Amino acid sequence: MKLTSTPKKDGYYMPSELAPHKCTYLLWPERPDNWRAGAKPAQAAFKMVVETIAKYEPVVLGVNQSQYLHVLGMNMKNVQVVEISNNDSWIRDSGATMVVDGRGGIRAVDWGFNGYGGMTNGIYYPWDFDDYVGAKMANIEGVDRYVPGDFVLEGGSIHSDGEGTLLVTEETLLDEGRNPGKSKEEIEALLREYTGAKKVLWLPYGVYKDEDTNGHVDNICQFVAPGKVVLAWEDDESDPQHERSVKDLEYLESVTDAKDRKLEIVKIHVPSPITITREEAEGVDSVEGTFPRREGDRLPASYINYYNCNGAIILPVFDDPRDNEAIKTLAGLFPDRVIEPIYAREILLGGGNIHCITQQVPRA
Amino acid sequence: MKLTSTPKKDGYYMPSELAPHKCTYLLWPERPDNWRAGAKPAQAAFKMVVETIAKYEPVVLGVNQSQYLHVLGMNMKNVQVVEISNNDSWIRDSGATMVVDGRGGIRAVDWGFNGYGGMTNGIYYPWDFDDYVGAKMANIEGVDRYVPGDFVLEGGSIHSDGEGTLLVTEETLLDEGRNPGKSKEEIEALLREYTGAKKVLWLPYGVYKDEDTNGHVDNICQFVAPGKVVLAWEDDESDPQHERSVKDLEYLESVTDAKDRKLEIVKIHVPSPITITREEAEGVDSVEGTFPRREGDRLPASYINYYNCNGAIILPVFDDPRDNEAIKTLAGLFPDRVIEPIYAREILLGGGNIHCITQQVPRA
Numbered sequence A, B: 001m002k003l004t005s006t007p008k009k010d011g012y013y014m015p016s017e018l019a020p021h022k023c024t025y026l027l028w029p030e031r032p033d034n035w036r037a038g039a040k041p042a043q044a045a046f047k048m049v050v051e052t053i054a055k056y057e058p059v060v061l062g063v064n065q066s067q068y069l070h071v072l073g074m075n076m077k078n079v080q081v082v083e084i085s086n087n088d089s090w091i092r093d094s095g096a097t098m099v100v101d102g103r104g105g106i107r108a109v110d111w112g113f114n115g116y117g118g119m120t121n122g123i124y125y126p127w128d129f130d131d132y133v134g135a136k137m138a139n140i141e142g143v144d145r146y147v148p149g150d151f152v153l154e155g156g157s158i159h160s161d162g163e164g165t166l167l168v169t170e171e172t173l174l175d176e177g178r179n180p181g182k183s184k185e186e187i188e189a190l191l192r193e194y195t196g197a198k199k200v201l202w203l204p205y206g207v208y209k210d211e212d213t214n215g216h217v218d219n220i221c222q223f224v225a226p227g228k229v230v231l232a233w234e235d236d237e238s239d240p241q242h243e244r245s246v247k248d249l250e251y252l253e254s255v256t257d258a259k260d261r262k263l264e265i266v267k268i269h270v271p272s273p274i275t276i277t278r279e280e281a282e283g284v285d286s287v288e289g290t291f292p293r294r295e296g297d298r299l300p301a302s303y304i305n306y307y308n309c310n311g312a313i314i315l316p317v318f319d320d321p322r323d324n325e326a327i328k329t330l331a332g333l334f335p336d337r338v339i340e341p342i343y344a345r346e347i348l349l350g351g352g353n354i355h356c357i358t359q360q361v362p363r364a
Helices: A037-053 A065-072 A128-141 A184-195 A240-254 A278-282 A323-333 B037-053 B065-072 B128-141 B184-195 B240-254 B278-282 B323-333
Strands: A021-027 A059-063 A079-083 A097-100 A106-109 A165-169 A199-203 A221-225 A228-233 A264-269 A307-309 A312-317 A338-343 A359-362 B021-027 B059-063 B079-083 B097-100 B106-109 B165-169 B199-203 B221-225 B228-233 B264-269 B307-309 B312-317 B338-343 B359-362
Touching: A021 A037, A021 A307, A037 A059, A037 A312, A037 A338, A059 A065, A059 A128, A065 A079, A065 B128, A079 B079, A079 B128, A097 A184, A097 A359, A106 A128, A128 A359, A128 B065, A128 B079, A165 A184, A165 A221, A184 A199, A199 A240, A228 A240, A228 A323, A240 A264, A264 A323, A312 A323, A323 A338, B021 B037, B021 B307, B037 B059, B037 B312, B037 B338, B059 B065, B059 B128, B065 B079, B097 B184, B097 B359, B106 B128, B128 B359, B165 B184, B165 B221, B184 B199, B199 B240, B228 B240, B228 B323, B240 B264, B264 B323, B312 B323, B323 B338
Parallel strands: A021 A059, A059 A079, A165 A199, A228 A264, A312 A338, B021 B059, B059 B079, B165 B199, B228 B264, B312 B338
Antiparallel strands: A021 A359, A097 A106, A221 A228, A307 A312, B021 B359, B097 B106, B221 B228, B307 B312
C-alpha cells in the first residue's frame, strides 16, 4: 500500500548497507545503445556479480520479458528471476530504498526517477519503466511504500551510516536536472524526512568524469563503519581527480557526524585512468538522446563503488596495479568479510559499477 | 530451479483446491480483441473478484507493464501487484499447478501452453507470454518447478480430489491441438506422473459451446469433497446441454475413484442460455486469429466454474432465476464457507469464468 506519511514521522530510517540483508536486487542489462555487443559482455559480468552475491545471500534478479527465458535457463542457484520491465539496469538508482523501524518493520521509499536529469540532462529517454522499479520492488517484497511526491533521487546519491548520518554530493543533489525548484535546505529537509537522517554531509565532488550521474557519492565515498569512511584518492596532482579528492577530504575533516564524532578517513587510490577503446565504442549502438560512449573517453573508475553483502565485499577491479592495494585495504578494514574482487570493466563501460547495479533489502 | 524428475517420483501430488491456500494468483485482463470496451467492464468484474478473494486470503495480481501503474493506484488491500507479461488473463490455464509432499514441501508444475490448441485450433496468437506465466509464478513464489517437456495442459482441464483422483474431459485432453502425437494412455501416464494421481476419470463432455477451451472440466464438474462432485445440469431435453450432462452423469455413475468409492453426484442446473448482445459484440476489436465474439453466440455459462478460496466459494452468477438455486445448493454443501456470488457476465463474455481466472498456491 502507498503511505501518505513519511519514514521520519513513523520512526523508520535507512539502515547501513553493512547491516544484515534479507536479499539483493539486480536488473539484467540489455539495451544495446549503452552496453556494447548487444550487452553480452556486460551480461557475463553481471552474471558473475549475481552468482558471487548469491553465495552469501539470496538474489532477486529483475529482467525484461525479452530476456526472461534466457536468464531463467541459466538455472542460477539462490537466484529468483522475476519480471521487472526496465530501461536500464541501475537498480541502485531506480530501485526502492528500504527503511526499517528496528522493531521488525520494513518499508520502501519509492523516490522519483527521471533518467539522471530528465529533459534537462538525463542520459536516456524514456525512463518510465525505471520510474516504476521502486514500486515493483516494494510489491514483490510485499511491503508498504512511501512516495515522496515529485522528489527525484537516485539511491546511488546517498549513503547512510544507519546512525543518523547521510553522505551525499552537492554535484548530484543540487544538479539542475533533478529538483530544479528546490533549494539545498529543502532538499536536505526531504532527505531527513525520507531517510530518517539527522545530519546530511554534503561532499562537494564525485569522481572525475562521472558525468552521467553528475558525481554520485557511491563512487567517491562510503561508510565502512559509523564514524569511518573510505574515500577515492588520487596522488597525482596533475590528474583532475586529485583536487576533487582533496576538496572532499578537507570537507570530511571539517565536519562531525550525527553523533558529533569526527570522521576517520581511509583513502583508497583510484586505478590508472581507463579510457574506452575503439572496439568498445564501436560495439555500442549510437542513439541520439542516449549518453554517448566514445573512443578515448575516460571512465570514472573507482574501487569505492563496491557492494557490501552479508559476509562479503563485492569489489570491482580493473586488472590494474592498484587492485591489490584496494583489496588489502578493504581486507584490513573488514577482517570478518570475504573480499570478492570481480573484473568489472564491462560494467564500468556502461557508466557505473557494482554498487550501482545492486540494491539491498535489509533484514527487518 | 528447474527439476528433471517428476512429482510422482519425488512424492509430490496436486492437493484439492479445497485444502488451505497460501494465496491466489490472477492476471489482469487487457486485450481489446477479447474484452469489450477496452477491457474496462471486464476489469471492473476482475477487480470485484480480486477484492472478494482478498477478504479471505492474499492475492497476487499479475499485470502487464502497460497497466501496472493503473492497477497499483487502486491500492487494493491484501493484494500484491506484480509484473507478469501475459497475452490473456486465464491464469488457471497458463499458470503453474502447485504440488505438495504433505511434509512442508511445495513445487510447481510448469505445463506447456499453446493458446488452447496452437496453430491447429488455438484461440489467440501469439501465446508466448502466457507460456512463461507458470515459470514466473514459480519464481515469484521461490519454488522449484517441474517442466513436463512438450506436454501441453491447461490447469482448467484437470481437477484433483487431493486423494489420488483426477477429473478431466476427453474433449479437451484428446483435442488434436494439444498433444496430437500422444495416445490417451500416454496422456494419462503423464497426468499421473505430474499430478501424482492414481486414477484419472475421463468425462466425455464439457459444457455446450465451451468451444474456445474445447470443453474444460472446470466448467462442468468439480469435487466438493473426496468422493463427491457437482455436475452442471440441464433439464430441458431439447437443449444440447442436456445430453452432454446425461452422458457425463452416466459416466460418473459407472466409475469409482482412486480409493474405490462410488461418487456422490450433486446436480447444479445451468442458467438459461446467455447470448452475446450486439453492443457487446461491437465492443470487441475484431482481429483475425483471435476467437470471435459475435452477436447472438451462446456463451458457456455454468455455476460450476466457481473458485474455492479459504473459507469461501467465489461463485459466478448471471442475474438469472437459477442463481438462487446454485447459491442454496452450494451453501448446503459447504456450511463452513461463505458463498460469495459475483455477477460475472463480463468475465463470461471473454470465454471463461471465475475459476478460469484464478490459480491457488496451496499452503505447504
